[in-house]
Amino acid sequence: MYEKLFSPITIKGMELKNRVILPAMGTRMSDHKMVTDKLIRYHVARVKGGNGLNMVEVASVEPLSSPKQFLSIAEDMYIPGLKKLTDAIHEAGGKAGIQLWQGSIAVSFDPAAIMYVASDMPVSAELTLPGISVEQIHYIADCFGKAAARAAEAGFDCVEFHCAHNYLPHSFLSGGINHRTDEYGGSLENRARFPLEAIRAIRSAIPEDMPIFMRIDAHDDYLENGLTIEEVAQFCKWAKEAGVDVLDISRGNIITPALKYEVPSLDLPCGFNIDNAAYIRKETGMLTVGVGRINTPELAEQILEEDKVDMVVIGRGQLADPEFCNKAKSGKREDIVTCVGCDQGCYDGFSNLDMPHITCLRNPAVGLEAELEPVPCEEPEKVLIAGGGIAGMQAALILKERGARPVIYESGDHLGGQFLLAGEAPRKQEMKAAMLSMASQVKRAGIEVHLNTPATPELIAEEKPHTVICAIGSSPISLKIPGADGENVVNSHQVLGGKVKVSGTAVVIGGGLVGMEAAEYLAENGCKVTVLEMLPEVCADIGPVRKICVMEEIAKRGIATVTNITVNRIENGCVYGSKDGKEESYPCDYAVVAVGSRSNDSSALEESCRSEGIAFVKVGDALRARRAMNATFEAQEAAVKFDQPEYRAAISKAPRTVFVTGGTGKMGIETVKQLLARKPKFAVRMLARPSAKNKELVKKIADPYLEVIWGDMKDYETILKCVTGADYVLHIGAMVSPAADKYPEETLYTNIGSTLNIIKAIKEQPDPDKVKFAYVGTVAMTGDRPVPVNWGRCGDPINPSAHDYYAMSKVFSELSVFDSGLKYWVSIRQTGQYPPDQGAGEEPIQHHQNPNNVLEWSTAVESGICMANLCEDWVSEEFWRKAYNLSSGKGWRFAHWELMNFSFGPMGIRYQDVFDVTKCALYNFHGQYYTDSDLLDDYLHFRVIPPESYRAEVTAEMEAMMKNPMIAAMMPNTQSMKENLEKISHKEMGTSWMLEKDQEDWIHAFFGSREKQQQIKTMEEGYEFYHPSEENPVYMDHGYDENKALEDLDAEDIRKAAWFRGCELLDETIPDIYTPIRFRCSQGHEYKMSVNAMLRGGHWCPECQRNTWHYADMARKSPFYAQVWTPVHGNEDDYSIPMRFSAFDIWNELKDKLGLV
The missing domain is CATH 3.40.50.720 (NAD(P)-binding Rossmann-like Domain)
Structure with a gap:
């Protein structure tokens, strides 16, 4: 059976056991250009399934244009991994080839990769990509040769020269793309010059008996002045003379609708390209491979029997069933799992960078051969x-x-x-x-x-x-509008299933895949069809290849489409909808509803x-x-x-519901991803503001275990809806700088209000003790901690910087959590998240930091792991009702100037060359090293990324990007960044603005005085940059015997701790450390606070933070607070700065509103 298909063939020194080739389909299973075990398992599965030749996917031949998502063979460092792959293929009984590739504009998957183009290519009105120089042409041709030599050294049995699909060699060859006027453009002979040089370089670099395949398009489609099949045949003859042994005849390009031919969907007939291959084979007399939806052994055998080609590509057929060849050869044809040409997992999976790698609708184990292997059960359950x-x-x-x-x-x-x-x-x-x-x-x-x-x-x-x-x-979802239950209103399932006969004029409501299919079906059966879609485009849920085909069919059949329309009623044979503020009507005999399924x-x-x-x-x-x-x-x-x-x-139990606020922020999105990666253990409920940006982001993480509620966390009813039924509440969301600096009052209401809303909503649950609440606070609460007080821990004095309303909002929020009375809560004090937000680079906050100010950072990924881990069953009881500092450890301790140099060093920019240090604040910006840095990780085990390798990877990626002339041209240089920073400093809240506008309260906060600012040395005068020592960490006195457990402290211990804070304990008895008790501060304010909040949180009299920042006065009355103020300011800087908005008053207002007194 299938004798021709399974007959051997010898090509030079390579003998194949059959005529089946697994083509060089992009899998994205590599890792930073390297071979992975995942890629090896993928190939070995097809070899064991009986495939003849595995052509390994596109491998970049030139280093600077090598996208990190694909394999590379551009340097010797890749040879060991490739050798491991060929060894595995050979050991399994197969043969291995590798496709040599220079992708031209297709390398844009990776912004760091240089795009080489054949001739000048306008990208926009402002930017034109220059065609590569003759010198570069020779260089890249040589790269092909050197890559081929590496392929031979890595053990490949053959190589394939990629000269198709608008990649660089094809871009030179095609008159539709190549507009050069030198010896590499114009005539076919000239256009062929570069590809032929590359072929000769390959031939001269490998053993004579090692075959060269060449993938080439049969002709160009949708390209004016594109290649004809006659020109391709002629070029193939020249390629044969240059050293090519086998032609792999494909079709399609990536810049026109001809993309549909490159990875053809079910919209194209099986074997659609074979006659083109047969023509070129006849004209050239060369061994030829047939390509183009060959997905059954019958079709493959027929093509070979008719002597149209010598071998066939069965690519997606072997994605769908790795055992395709074995099953066909052994007479188990009916057991073959056939590719249906949907393109959902292969092309859509390849082009969608939010997917980890390709997959297959028929075979989900593609790329997961180990993880989803159907190993025998221990028991036949x-x-x-x-x-x-x-x-x-x-x-x-x-x-x-x-x-x-x-x-x-x-x-x-x-x-x-x-x-x-x-x-x-x-x-x-x-x-x-x-x-x-x-x-x-x-x-x-x-x-x-x-x-x-x-x-x-x-x-x-x-x-x-x-x-x-x-x-x-x-x-199918039914419309909830007037008239939706009418006699002539049907759904798409009824239409496609033949349960109703629709005739005449039809209006299809819904322009997604199902709606468009119903529209085509109706048009095919004689109906006049209009499609109404509420989104800006139809076919929004269809992948790029199928979308091209469906849209062409829609146009061919005369189907009208209307977008951005909201249907609101069906009445008297008309569908009515709102579009651009006006009501439109669409007469019809039938309305067909296709708005999705539930x-x-x-x-x-x-x-x-x-x-x-x-x-x-x-x-x-x-x-x-x-x-x-x-x-x-x-x-x-x-x-x-x-x-x-x-x-x-x-x-075995229902998924635990985790409600997340701030899920579209950096830390939040990583948390959501981590939780979803653990499904079905967790179901995530995320509250998000309904912005266009957030909606796009949510599309990328859409998941059946993710419920998105659009709303505002300031609204109690919205929060109650989100909290109801939740097992965990992760309150990550907040207004942060720079928005918090611009809108301080809104920040106070948002951050304090949302926290109080959550506390009340949890208390409204049938059993509040079953809800675990993790609140994300901030290191900004402990404020300015420069040398010599640059070491800190939870329980140190709360010390929000003057003018920092974000920090003030978090102080009152955390205090609310500490004294909420909830059984399960924790405060995770967030530090700077790496990578930092780009937006802050244009804000005055740039100058608010002392160059030597320290901060212990956390990576966003590890922050997400931390938050997800605290939802696990293994988290101990003792973890709860405390505050913790979140960081990625001592490897992430930076002075501000060090972080800037780390971030911008690869661009050739140094902090000392762009900042005017005399305009950089002396103090008033938060930051510290943590003495309790490891405690949170001891509980939650989230640090998984070695700091050195992470930083090296960031630096390498930046350096690679800077080698790309396009990217380098868009990046600032030293002079432009210096000028921009100077401009930023003059913005409101900038340090130049403070000095020029005589903003004395701001000058006091950030410099102490104008005189102190004037005394700052310039770079020329010897300003000193240093990394504050990490030796001999300082532990501040918390005013009680820390050898005792907090729960063991008696009233006398608490009295001493209160005295140390300038306060007086008023209650005689202390029921426990979590119940608020009465104190009187040195200002005479009476207030209630738990021992836990005071000693573990470092909180003090909230009313003292009502109207002014008056830290020198506080330091005189509180030995506890003096520890963070006096070593930095001495007896100077004795000022009182009025607050524009009172966090204390807003806190009380919101508590009263919610009944949380």
Whole structure:
């Protein structure tokens, strides 16, 4: 069977066992250009599956244009990894080739990579990419040769020269792209000069018996003056003379709609490019590879039998089924899992940088060959699968392969679900065939199936399965508008399923994939169709390749589309909607609703399982309506992991709901990502402001375990909605600098108000003691800590800098948390997050820091891990009801000038060359080293990134970016940054503004006095930069015997601690350290505060922070506070700075409003 397909072929010194080639598809499974174990496993799986030649994906030949997301062979450092890959392929019985690539504009995946172009290319009105010079042409041709030599050294059996798809060699060859007027442009001979030079360089660099393949487009599409097939044939003859042995005839480019030919979807016929390959083969007499949707062994055999080509590419066919070749050769054709040409996992997965690597709708184990391997079960457990759609069948087949006992209960009369229905849409017959084939596989596997039998709680109680996998899918969403229940209003499922006959004029409401498919179906059946879509574009949920095809079909069929319209009623044969502030009407005989689907209700099934102690997990649309690719992945994951202890523990109880504020900020987004990576253990509920920026960000992290509530955290009802049902509340959100500096009053109301809202909402829960609350505070509360008081810990004096309303808002917020009366809370004092926000670079805050001011930073990633880890069951009880400093450890201790040099050094910019140090503040900016730096990590184990390697990676990436002339041209130089910083200092709140506008209160805060500012040495006068010593850390006296546990302190201990703070204890008894007790401060204010807040938090009389910053006076009356003030200011700087807004008054106002007195 398939004798030609599985016959051997010899090409020079390389003998292949069959005619099947796995092409050089981009996988993004490399890591910073290096081979990974993941990539090796991917290739080995296809070799073991019987493939003849594995052509390893695009490998960059030139260092500076090498994107970090792809492999590189541009330097010798990559050879060991490549050798490991070829050894693995050879050991598995295969042959290995590698594709040599220079990507031209395609390298823009990586902003650090240089884009080499054949001729001048306008990018915008202001910017034109220059065509490469003759010298660069020779250099890159030589790079191809050196890369080929490395390939030979790494053990590859052949190489492939990439001369297609608008990459650099093809860009030279094509008259539609190459507009040069020198010897490398104009005639075909001239345009061919560079690719031929590269081929000759390759040929001369490798053994004579090592074959050279060349991938080339059969002709150009959608390009004026593009290559004709006759020109390509002629070039191939020249390439043969230069050393090419085999032609790999492809099609398509990345700059026009011809992209649809490069990774052709189901919209194109199978084998669409073979006749082009046959023509070129005949003209050149060369060995030729056929490419273009060859996804069955029958088609491959037919092409070879007809002598059109010598070998065939089966790429996505082997993504869908790594065992494609073995199954075809051994007579198990019906067991082949066929590619359906959806492009969801392969091309969409490759081009979407938010996905880790490619995958496949039919085979979710692509790139996860180890993680999702269906290893045999220890016990043949019964697994009940509710629903027989694509997810249910995928789970059943994997379970059966593992030796489990899957049982499918399907409410309908057939298997296949919505994927089978999708196969009724135009050009999607392959999807229907795939579902019918999958159903046959289920039957042949002997899997127990019950049709017309929905899973019910009673059934589950009777069956007593080990696990229930819920795959009951979704149903179309109905419109909630007047007229939506009319007789001639139908949904897209009814149309595609043939349940209703639509004729005449139809208006389709919804322009996503399903809506457009319904529109095509209707047009194909004679209807006049208009599509109404509320978004700015139709096909927004379709990948780039399929979108091209669908849009072309829409245009060809005369289907009208209207975007940015909100449908509000259906009445008297018309659909009415609002567009651009006006009402528009669209007459129709039928309105077809295609506005998405909603998960079917599985709550009864879940409750039944939870009560019976049966593990329960939802997959596919039952979890949330999405793409089929999500359904098969979740199904396979559940089938592979259902009996793994950690996964089983997670699905044996309902996911813990974690409510996160600030989830679109740097720390918040990393927290959300970390939590979602641990699904199904956690379900995340995120509150976000409904801005365009946030909506785009949320799209990138969309997940069925993520619920987004759009709203404002100042609104109590919104917070109550978010907190209700939550197991954990992570309050990360806040208004921070520079916004907090510009809008201080709003900052106070937002930050204090949101914290009080959360406290009240938790108290409103049926059992507040079950809710764990993590509040993110800030190191800014402990304020200015320069040498010699640059060491700090939690419990040190609260010391917010003058004019810092952000810090003031966090002081009163944290105090509220400490004395909230909640059982479970913790305050995580956030430090600077690395990488820092770019926006702050344009703000006066740049000059608010002393160059030698210290700060112990935290990476955003590790901050996210920290917050996610505190939601784990293993966190100890003693962790709670305390404050902790968050940092990534001593490797992240920087003086301000050091951080700036670290950040800008690769750009050739030094702090001392751009800052006027006489305009940099002496003090009043927060920062310190932590003596308790490791305590939080001891509890939560979040430090996972070695500081040295992280910093080296950042530096290397910056240096690489600066080698890119385009990027370097956009970056500031020393002079421009110096001028910009000077300009910034004159902005309101800038230090020059303070001095010029006689803002004495600001001068007092940041310099102490004008005289002190004038005494600052210039660089020329010998201003000293230094890294404050990390030796001999200083522990401030907290005013009590710290050898005693806080809980063991008696009233006398508390009296002494209060005296040390200039206060008097008024209560005789102390019920516990968490209950607020009465004190009187040195100013005569009576207030209530817990011992915990005072000693572990470092808080003091809140009313003393009501109207003014008067720290010199505080230091005179409080030995505790004097420890942070006097060593820096001595007896000078005795000033009182009025507050524009009172955090104390706003705090009390908001507490009264919420009834939190």
